[in-house]
Amino acid sequence: MIDGESAPPGPTGGHPVWAGGPPPGPVPPHAPAPRRRWPLWAGLGLVLTVVLCSATVVLGVQVLDRLPAGADPSAAATGPAPSPRPGDPLATTQAWLRQRIGALLDQQAGALLRGDEAGWLAVADQDAAPLVADLKRRYAALRAMQVTTWRPTVTSLPMRLEEDGRVEWRVPVTVEHCFVVPQCRTGPADLSTRWADADGRPVLVAIEPTQATPAGPRPWEVSELVVQVGARTIVATTPDQRSRLPELLSESERAAAVADRFAVGGNPPDRYRIFYAGEPEWNRWYGGGRPEWTAGYVVPVGGDHYEVVLNAKDLHSSVLDDLLRHELTHVASLPGEGHSDGSQWWLVEGLADYAAAAGRPVSRYSSLEDVRRLVAQGSWTGQLAETEPRASADAWEVSARYGIGYLAVRHLVDRFGEERTLAFYRAVVIDRRSVEDASAEVLGAPWAGLHDACVAYIRGVVG
Template identity: 55%
Template sequence: MPGVLLRQLAPDAAGRPAAGREDRGTPEQRRLAERMVAQLDRQATALLGGDRAGFLAVAEPAARPALGKRYAALRALRTSVWRSAADGVPVAVDGRPGEWRLTVTVGYCFVVPGCGPSTATMGTRWRVVGEEPRLTAVEPSRNDPAGVRPWEVSDLAVAVGKRAVVATTPAQRAKLPGLLAQAESAARAADRYAVDGTPPDRYLVFYAGRAEWQRWYGGGRPKWTAGYAVGVGGGRHDVVLNAQSLSPAGVDDLLRHELTHAASLPEQGYADRASWWLVEGLAEYAGTDGQPVDRYEGLAEVRKLLKGGWSGRLDAVAPADDASDDRVGGAYGVGYLAVRHLVDRYGEQRVLDFFRAVVHQRRSPAEAADEVFGDPWSALQDDCVAYVRTAAG
């Protein structure tokens, strides 16, 4: 089953990532920060220009193997924007004279030069000899809300299409052509659900093996998760698929589901479990790609859920992280059937307007239903649940 995890870190007015300003430091620290960022700017120029030697030149020799792998991954992803900003000032490393730590936020884009940058916050380590700071390590962004990005810790093989970018490890490179074709098809379907009218410039999909699933974006997903979308700033959501739990027949539906999250969700993310049914129901609706309701694979799980374990309220159907597979499948099915009923009654556009009001504008379903549908939500909630019971048999 798919899932969703969201975050946002907005850029500042100049288009650079917002940096912390709580610690202005001493004049010496501020000057040192400027020299470090200047080195990172040189590295960015080299990255964008395809200059591997220049990218590594700002670093000490011991740091270059890891940085070389990062450079290769970022080049494979066709990095088009890379800007660093200091978060605060450098901090001396205790007991190691001349060594410093500086937290930086990087704004980045892949493929598209003019995008609103996504962001990642990471630690950098430096050794200062004379006036020149030399990079000794770049730490993965473990403390970043979205977690460690795949390009920070893994070698990547990448395929780029017109609407999607698909990346995986070199060991699974042979799967890229098929995955890209499926992602391109799913992207065309997901574009319909961009509720703000602007689909993502590219959908970025990472196909994770067993080790990568536990490492990328922090790992630790509920055991029933087959894929998820994670907000990475700039109004963008990366998608991760779990290779270990996917059957070949399920990839298309899952891609449509997750890319619809990437298209439909707001930049600031969502965290209201009461609207889980609507968020996941819309993605499930997109995932089914117009198939008849009686062919929906989760109807048996919905029937089990209706027999016990659910109060009958849509705002209380979200499963717990440790829920059984049947409970999870039933919850997704309820969301799908409720959204399907609203679409059948009011049409896709009005349901997207309702989604925008509830998920983007964070208005109550009661207020949104009155405005968008012209009907009271209390009655619509009952109608949706009645439809769920009828459709599940």
């Protein structure tokens, strides 16, 4: 996203003014347009990935008024921005555009929330058929997901673009949004839009694909979606996977009941958001590019929200429940900005696999043979902090390393109970305490001894 960047002077040597002459006055009421984390795994031989990178959050700025010479054009001011006139500085046109486009986007937001598709499309160039089709698809997807908040903000001054004599303006927009729950902590979505002049009125001509932010493109940005909503979850997929939705919703609701127990950072999510991806969507949603062994991942999307993506390829019903418990436990237990300390990978993944096991005895944990093979080969150093697998690791090795995390957490639970183990997890993962300090304070024992006891337990189980 380009923030506050100015364009070069226009072809006459002065700063550009809004094409089409002096613009009209205040935006009228709407009338219809005449024609717009690293890798993660689950048991039963499945391998999962979670992308834990910080989501970009851009703060909205109020619209700009005319600025004195030499003033910072990105500084906020109150009142209406003056209409640009020939000879005005670039900043005057930018400020007017920012305010005008912001008002149009507010109208579009109101149309979305009240179910007015014509109003949603009215900001667009109606001759731009691909854009109108894209907006119709976005509208249908957002309505299906029961959008309850859609609050757009123009986040920086429009940037002038000119090619072959045509002038457009790139306008970055952040949309705070919610689904299903009327009062929730909103999350941001960063969009890059382009606008042109239509008889003195800004008109949307393109929405550029989200690529630069960790959380884009999101499913509702690029795909037609069918959706079902439960008491704790939203599940969505594409029309060709529609038949899986009832099972996905049922299993997701059951998994959410387990994951809610592990909301160690505070309250559980208002809704768990789960997207089921066929192969084209898997390669596109949130940037794609996951390792071959990946069956699912979670990604932070801002506002302390995470979204879960499941890989439809080879995802059989027999393993769906474990996979969902694993992933939803990550959503419930990770801090809003994600977690990237590889030395604590075993703890983060071990807790998720502990939840996925759903109380089954250790003897029924599916990756024991893989752990046995890894330990026998001497491929693991015996240090929990050095357990995270390489992205290029074979699937069996990844499974084994998840198993090491599970067995270590299971030993802590067996020794100290679930409540104290969760308190230890919170101190390390949420509060960012060292394992040494957290162990001494929460578990009442030196970490060096507990670490060795966990390792001895792992070797004993598979020995």
